[in-house]
Amino acid sequence: MTQPLKDLSAAPVAIQADHVNKYYGSFQALKDVSMQVKQGEVVVVIGPSGSGKSTFIRCINRLEEHQTGRIVVGGVELTNDVRNIDAIRKDVGMVFQSFNLFPHLTVLQNITIAPMRVKKLEKAAAEKVGMDLLERVGIPEQASKFPGQLSGGQQQRVAIARALAMQPKIMLFDEPTSALDPEMIKEVLDVMKELATSGITMMCVTHEMGFAREVADRIIFFDKGQVIEEATPDDFYNNPKTDRAKLFLSQILGH
Amino acid sequence: MNSQMQASVPFYRDVKKLALIAQVVFLVVVVLLIALVINNINLGLKKQNLNFSFDFLNQTAGFQVAEGTAFGVPYDSSSDNYFKVVFVGLYNTLRVAVTGMILATVLGVLVGIGRLSSNWLVGRLALVYVEILRNTPVLVQLFVWYFVVILGLPAISKAQPILGVYLSNSGLATPWLVQKPDMPNFFPVTIIAVLIGLAVFAFFSNQRARTGKPTPAGWYAIAAWLLVQIIGFFALGQPLEYGAPVRGNFGVTGGLQVSPEFTALLIGLVVYTSSFIAEITRAGIQSVNKGQTEAARALGLGYSETLQLIILPQALRVMIPPLGNQYLNLTKNSSLAVAIGYSDVLNVLGTAGNQSGQNLQTFFIAGIVYLILSFTIAFLVNLYNSATRLRTR
Numbered sequence: 176m177t178q179p180l181k182d183l184s185a186a187p188v189a190i191q192a193d194h195v196n197k198y199y200g201s202f203q204a205l206k207d208v209s210m211q212v213k214q215g216e217v218v219v220v221i222g223p224s225g226s227g228k229s230t231f232i233r234c235i236n237r238l239e240e241h242q243t244g245r246i247v248v249g250g251v252e253l254t255n256d257v258r259n260i261d262a263i264r265k266d267v268g269m270v271f272q273s274f275n276l277f278p279h280l281t282v283l284q285n286i287t288i289a290p291m292r293v294k295k296l297e298k299a300a301a302e303k304v305g306m307d308l309l310e311r312v313g314i315p316e317q318a319s320k321f322p323g324q325l326s327g328g329q330q331q332r333v334a335i336a337r338a339l340a341m342q343p344k345i346m347l348f349d350e351p352t353s354a355l356d357p358e359m360i361k362e363v364l365d366v367m368k369e370l371a372t373s374g375i376t377m378m379c380v381t382h383e384m385g386f387a388r389e390v391a392d393r394i395i396f397f398d399k400g401q402v403i404e405e406a407t408p409d410d411f412y413n414n415p416k417t418d419r420a421k422l423f424l425s426q427i428l429g430h
Numbered sequence: 431m432n433s434q435m436q437a438s439v440p441f442y443r444d445v446k447k448l449a450l451i452a453q454v455v456f457l458v459v460v461v462l463l464i465a466l467v468i469n470n471i472n473l474g475l476k477k478q479n480l481n482f483s484f485d486f487l488n489q490t491a492g493f494q495v496a497e498g499t500a501f502g503v504p505y506d507s508s509s510d511n512y513f514k515v516v517f518v519g520l521y522n523t524l525r526v527a528v529t530g531m532i533l534a535t536v537l538g539v540l541v542g543i544g545r546l547s548s549n550w551l552v553g554r555l556a557l558v559y560v561e562i563l564r565n566t567p568v569l570v571q572l573f574v575w576y577f578v579v580i581l582g583l584p585a586i587s588k589a590q591p592i593l594g595v596y597l598s599n600s601g602l603a604t605p606w607l608v609q610k611p612d613m614p615n616f617f618p619v620t621i622i623a624v625l626i627g628l629a630v631f632a633f634f635s636n637q638r639a640r641t642g643k644p645t646p647a648g649w650y651a652i653a654a655w656l657l658v659q660i661i662g663f664f665a666l667g668q669p670l671e672y673g674a675p676v677r678g679n680f681g682v683t684g685g686l687q688v689s690p691e692f693t694a695l696l697i698g699l700v701v702y703t704s705s706f707i708a709e710i711t712r713a714g715i716q717s718v719n720k721g722q723t724e725a726a727r728a729l730g731l732g733y734s735e736t737l738q739l740i741i742l743p744q745a746l747r748v749m750i751p752p753l754g755n756q757y758l759n760l761t762k763n764s765s766l767a768v769a770i771g772y773s774d775v776l777n778v779l780g781t782a783g784n785q786s787g788q789n790l791q792t793f794f795i796a797g798i799v800y801l802i803l804s805f806t807i808a809f810l811v812n813l814y815n816s817a818t819r820l821r822t823r
């Protein structure tokens with residue numbers, strides 16, 4: 176019932192993390208995290224609340240700064256060099272749990288602002304890109320509305336379109352459906368599934384098992400700031416190897 | 431059954447009746463107080479043999495006013511009446527208040543952003559600036575600006591012009607487009623041009639809010655304003671000419687002259703008010719959700735782009751009402767002009783009152799003038815506030 180596995184063995188590395196440690200004051204949120212994500216790979220990150228999933232994913236585009244270890248994104252190492260940070264942010268799109276749309280701009284303006292300002296795209300060209308993306312996420316008719324006038328599911332789809340407008344090579348999702356009513360989750364997941372099959376590299380923090388089983392190449396299980404287990408979705412859900420993963424699954428699958 | 435239940439409540443426990451009674455009592459007290467005040471004023475006037483009339487406004491004022499023009503029309507103390515001199519004062523008040531509001535906003539917003547800077551030195555300097563200025567009386571600050579700073583500048587005979595601009599203890603003199611004496615007054619054109627510019631801005635930002643079509647409302651407004659100025663200039667037969675300050679035996683003549691009193695009052699009000707606006711800006715920026723910055727940075731927008739395009743426009747919405755309060759304060763504080771001898775409306779009215787013996791009337795006029803100014807500011811702020819409200823479901 177699973178999709179045939181993509182052959183990623185020859186694919187170049189998109190994200191490489193080596194022995195990453197991250198502290199908030201004296202609290203260690205990431206402990207010696209090492210992992211690799213290949214280009215075109217879809218990785219789902221799961222784990223209990225407070226396990227460091229958000230922290231890790233936010234380190235990848237420098238919304239959080241790691242203290243030791245190495246993170247290399249698309250061949251560029253994340254250092255304090257602003258040039259590196261800018262280069263990485265150009266290639267990495269991010270979707271947040273709380274959408275974070277710009278409430279004072281229209282839907283279309285939300286999408287075009289970065290291409291126009293960062294990529295210096297002409298307005299007409301940016302709007303063309305924006306309308307195409309709205310078409311792709313299924314809400315072209317909302318272009319001139321303000322975010323506050325849309326439903327949660329529509330807002331999250333705009334947020335995805337906004338991130339895609341920069342034509343990123345990598346997309347990061349941090350619990351994109353957790354703030355949504357159940358009937359809206361599907362419309363967002365459908366967009367994400369379509370995206371997953373398009374060849375883009377994706378790293379998603381999500382507990383949506385259906386999504387993970389359908390499109391993920393790999394599951395990474397975090398606990399207490401550490402990577403505890405990495406496996407294909409089938410392996411992970413059917414026979415988790417570690418006790419912590421078993422415990423966690425028994426909790427989210429409802430006993 | 432419902433009406434039975436209501437009927438069974440005695441009136442002293444019925445919320446609606448209690449509210450009504452409270453209002454009636456309050457009204458009666460207010461009316462009595464007003465009657466008392468009016469009665470007292472009448473008695474006082476009778477005792478001193480005065481009558482409350484504004485006829486004196488038609489009499490020749492006969493006293494000199496420094497910076498004596500009203501909206502582009504020169505004031506002549508030998509022939510103009512009290513009515514006109516009030517407008518001279520009003521014009522001076524408006525001049526300092528309007529310029530002050532604009533400059534205080536610019537300075538205050540910059541300092542407010544500085545307060546939140548991740549640069550330790552910038553943040554500290556902004557903090558010191560805010561705390562010193564906010565916590566000392568504005569009158570003291572005015573004295574310092576006037577007597578220490580401005581009057582401490584070199585005398586005009588020693589001042590070195592920089593690009594034709596003279597800065598000395600008799601104020602600032604700079605090259606400017608000045609009114610030709612025997613030509614039509616250009617001032618109304620400027621006012622009309624500014625109003626049209628504002629109207630154009632309001633129209634296009636409103637349209638943008640309604641249709642979501644992004645229009646450069648600011649540029650349209652500037653274009654409209656300039657266009658009206660230029661049309662007016664030629665329609666009135668070019669009533670302006672270039673004038674540069676020239677140093678003579680008795681100071682400078684020509685160009686635009688700004689008195690030391692105006693300069694000190696303007697700087698004093700701007701700097702004082704900017705410290706409050708800085709705090710308002712800081713609070714406004716901090717009120718914007720952190721996720722907004724993160725989303726903007728994740729998209730690749732830089733620090734200043736994020737601030738300018740994402741954070742400040744949202745912060746401004748929270749800032750408008752307290753900003754309006756600061757504009758009111760600045761306007762009212764401009765009446766401290768009297769302390770350093772600037773001819774604002776209160777100062778002029780004070781002189782007029784003393785000279786004509788009609789102090790009650792002149793203070794009455796002063797009260798009305800400040801009320802009108804305050805209401806106008808409040809009205810404009812509310813207008814802006816409702817024009818930029820967020821659209822939500």
Ligand SMILES: Nc1ncnc2c1ncn2[C@@H]1O[C@H](COP(=O)(O)OP(=O)(O)OP(=O)(O)O)[C@@H](O)[C@H]1O
Pocket residue numbers: 199202204222223224225226227228229230231
């Ligand atoms: N800004 C911060 N300052 C201090 N501690 C933080 C901060 N952000 C996160 N933490 C701590 O770091 C740990 C990891 O947090 P993180 O948000 O990465 O967890 P998570 O796995 O995303 O959890 P959730 O599923 O609830 O989103 C938590 O214990 C959290 O309290």
Ligand SMILES: [Mg+2]
Pocket residue numbers: 228229230349350
């Ligand atoms: Mg999280």
